[in-house]
Amino acid sequence: MSSIKTLRSLPLHQKVFYLVMLVFAAVFCTIVIGNHYYFRTTAYDYAVYNFAFWDYSHFHISSVSLYKVCNADKTFLQDHFSLTLMYFVPVYWLIGWLTGTYTLLLILVAFILWSAWAIYKLLLLKTGDGWLGVFAVLYYFLLQGRYSAFSSDANILTIVSCFVPLFLYYFEAKKYVFAFIIFVLSLFSREDMPLWFVFVFIVLAIWHWRERKIIAYCIVGIFVSVLYFILLFKVFIPITETPQNRYVLFQYAALGKTPGAALLHILSHPIETFKLLYINQSGDPTFNGVKGEFYWVYLISGGFILFFRPRYFIWFIPLVFQKMFNDDFIRWGIYGYYAIAVVTMLPVSVFLILAQLKIRWIKYSISVVICSLTFFVTRYKMDVGHRAVPWGTTTKENIFDARFFNPPYNTAEIYNRLKLIPEDAKVCASASLLPHLSQRKYSYEFPDVEDADYIAVFTFQDYYASTQHDYTRILNKYITNSSWKIIANVPPFILLKKN
Numbered sequence: 001m002s003s004i005k006t007l008r009s010l011p012l013h014q015k016v017f018y019l020v021m022l023v024f025a026a027v028f029c030t031i032v033i034g035n036h037y038y039f040r041t042t043a044y045d046y047a048v049y050n051f052a053f054w055d056y057s058h059f060h061i062s063s064v065s066l067y068k069v070c071n072a073d074k075t076f077l078q079d080h081f082s083l084t085l086m087y088f089v090p091v092y093w094l095i096g097w098l099t100g101t102y103t104l105l106l107i108l109v110a111f112i113l114w115s116a117w118a119i120y121k122l123l124l125l126k127t128g129d130g131w132l133g134v135f136a137v138l139y140y141f142l143l144q145g146r147y148s149a150f151s152s153d154a155n156i157l158t159i160v161s162c163f164v165p166l167f168l169y170y171f172e173a174k175k176y177v178f179a180f181i182i183f184v185l186s187l188f189s190r191e192d193m194p195l196w197f198v199f200v201f202i203v204l205a206i207w208h209w210r211e212r213k214i215i216a217y218c219i220v221g222i223f224v225s226v227l228y229f230i231l232l233f234k235v236f237i238p239i240t241e242t243p244q245n246r247y248v249l250f251q252y253a254a255l256g257k258t259p260g261a262a263l264l265h266i267l268s269h270p271i272e273t274f275k276l277l278y279i280n281q282s283g284d285p286t287f288n289g290v291k292g293e294f295y296w297v298y299l300i301s302g303g304f305i306l307f308f309r310p311r312y313f314i315w316f317i318p319l320v321f322q323k324m325f326n327d328d329f330i331r332w333g334i335y336g337y338y339a340i341a342v343v344t345m346l347p348v349s350v351f352l353i354l355a356q357l358k359i360r361w362i363k364y365s366i367s368v369v370i371c372s373l374t375f376f377v378t379r380y381k382m383d384v385g386h387r388a389v390p391w392g393t394t395t396k397e398n399i400f401d402a403r404f405f406n407p408p409y410n411t412a413e414i415y416n417r418l419k420l421i422p423e424d425a426k427v428c429a430s431a432s433l434l435p436h437l438s439q440r441k442y443s444y445e446f447p448d449v450e451d452a453d454y455i456a457v458f459t460f461q462d463y464y465a466s467t468q469h470d471y472t473r474i475l476n477k478y479i480t481n482s483s484w485k486i487i488a489n490v491p492p493f494i495l496l497k498k499n
Contacts, residue, residue: 013130017120017137024141025113027399031150032105035396038407039414039432043445044464046153047434050101052076053085054439057092066438069448069463074245081237081247083188084156101436104154115162116140118169119347125172127355135367136351142371143346144297144378145339147397152337153435160189161344164200168348171204176217183221187228191237191249192322194229196341198222199315206311233259251327254281262325277324287329289388294323294333298342301377302370305350312349316342333388334381409458409492417488417495421454428452430462433493447474455484455496 035041048066055062061075076085088107096103116137123133140146149158163186170179186193201221208214237247254276255262266273278295280288306312319341323331331338350370357363382398384390395401418436421427426442428449433456437443444450446457447466455478461468478484478496488495 011130013134017130017134020134020138020141021113021116024116025109028109028112028150029106031147031397031399032109032154033102034399034404035150035153036102036105036435038405038411039409039436039458040396040407041153041432041435043431043434043438045155046104047431047438047443047445048076048079049085049104049154049156050435051438051440051443053088053092053104056086057089057096062441065442065450066434066445068450069445072245074242075240078240078242078245078247080156080190080249081232081240082156082190084160084185084190087185101439108154108159111159111162112146115165115344118165122165122169122172122348123351123355125169126352129355129363131364132351132355132367135364135371136347139302139350139367139371139374140343140347142374142378143301143343144334144374144381145337145343147378147382148334148394149337149340149343149397151335151394151396155337155340156190158337158340160186160193161341163189164196164341164344165348167200168204171217187225191232192318194225194232195318195322196315197225199318201225203311203315206314229259252325253327255325273325277320280329282327282329284329287332287389290329290333291324293388294339297334297377297381298339298346301374302346302350305353305366305370309349309353309356312353315345315349319345329389335387335389410490413490414493417490417493418456420487420495420497421456425454426450426452428455430457431464432458432462447471449478453498455494457494457496459492459494 036046041047043066048064051064051066055076061077063073064076064079067074067079085104088104091107092103095106099106119140120133120137123136124130127133149155152158163182167179167182167186170176170182183197186197201218204221205215205218208218241247250257250259250262252262255265255273278291280291306316323338326332330336333339351367354363354366357366379400380386382394382400384392384394395403398404418433421437424440426444427437427440428444428446429437430446434443434445437456442450442452444452446455446463449455457475459472459475461471463471466474475494479486479494483499484496485499486494487497
């Protein structure tokens with residue numbers, strides 16, 4: 001009864017905030033659980049993440065057997081220098097027995113909601129306007145990149161981007177111990193986080209340019225970020241490298257082979273560097289509209305407000321530069337999780353700018369318009385035919401798609417057959433099945449069978465680097481091999497066991 005009385009006594013904006021959080025918690029849980037349940041999560045990256053999560057939780061840093069399909073023998077740490085999954089080891093032992101391979105997806109949703117809470121609290125703290133905080137959270141939930149990120153399952157960047165609003169709130173609330181903890185966890189989460197925080201501290205310094213103590217904190221934060229970034233590429237990453245496994249995620253050929261060379265190029269060729277923000281450096285005209293699509297999507301979705309306070313462009317500089325300078329066109333646009341950092345910072349920027357309007361009804365009217373525009377842009381871009389590169393499918397991010405809850409196979413029967421595989425067996429599985437089977441010491445991606453005791457596959461092409469013809473040919477080789485026998489056949493699913 002006391003909790004009901006407490007709820008009734010809350011301000012209306014706070015009740016609406018809780019309602020918005022509840023609705024989108026249900027939406028996001030439906031999306032991530034639905035995608036995994038219907039076998040739409042994939043080997044890269046979610047099966048690899050599940051293996052690393054399981055491996056760290058058992059206090060190992062082992063070679064990822066899934067990488068053998070790419071002829072690689074390396075640990076997850078050699079792929080991305082990130083400790084993020086290690087942070088969640090207690091969660092594995094607390095609820096992993098119940099949530100299994102869904103655990104990381106639920107952690108992802110929890111962080112998205114925690115970040116939304118931080119944005120609401122930050123707006124309330126800095127403006128005293130609870131309704132503006134509600135609009136900011138609604139906007140945060142509606143942005144296109146929030147949904148496209150689900151197509152990449154539980155990626156590290158999607159999780160660690162949530163750290164920044166948390167850091168901002170705790171810093172502004174003068175809870176410096178919590179802010180420091182979030183800052184340190186962020187630095188160890190991804191290679192690009194130190195650069196992002198340099199620009200975050202610059203904005204904070206502008207906010208508090210008259211407060212010497214906070215300016216000092218910001219200068220220290222910038223120094224620590226730069227120092228860690230140097231140590232990362234000069235010491236920590238080289239420690240993890242071997243002659244066979246070099247760090248390959250610095251993919252900025254237009255700038256240089258190393259971060260140092262890239263910085264030198266930016267300083268010595270500023271005009272050429274600026275052109276990379278909008279030109280297609282791949283040489284393939286198919287990708288000409290990808291960068292422009294990103295800008296238009298986010299300008300229409302409220303980004304135009306930034307022009308009224310250009311200082312908020314500052315913390316977008318490393319995010320946009322990192323996107324547009326990369327060699328891979330998929331990183332330039334609105335696809336996958338590659339805009340998630342921008343999506344995380346826009347609500348803070350846009351609604352802190354709107355907070356400076358004095359007339360309340362104008363402020364709220366613009367908020368409604370921005371949220372409405374954002375919803376329509378997001379809904380429009382959920383149709384793959386409305387994208388600059390109309391390839392693939394958007395089913396994973398589009399809960400409105402009739403196919404989302406109606407996959408072309410009997411999901412329940414497939415799960416019944418997967419129970420035939422012992423928990424400690426060596427398993428080879430195709431890409432869409434492997435995320436459910438990778439929390440074990442040995443799991444391989446078909447067609448890399450290795451020493452597996454079981455092969456679980458879909459008969460349709462379920463390996464990105466193969467044609468349907470080659471995929472079927474290799475599968476038939478095992479089906480007709482006397483060393484293997486079919487123990488389950490639920491088309492298009494087949495389970496084989498080694499004799």
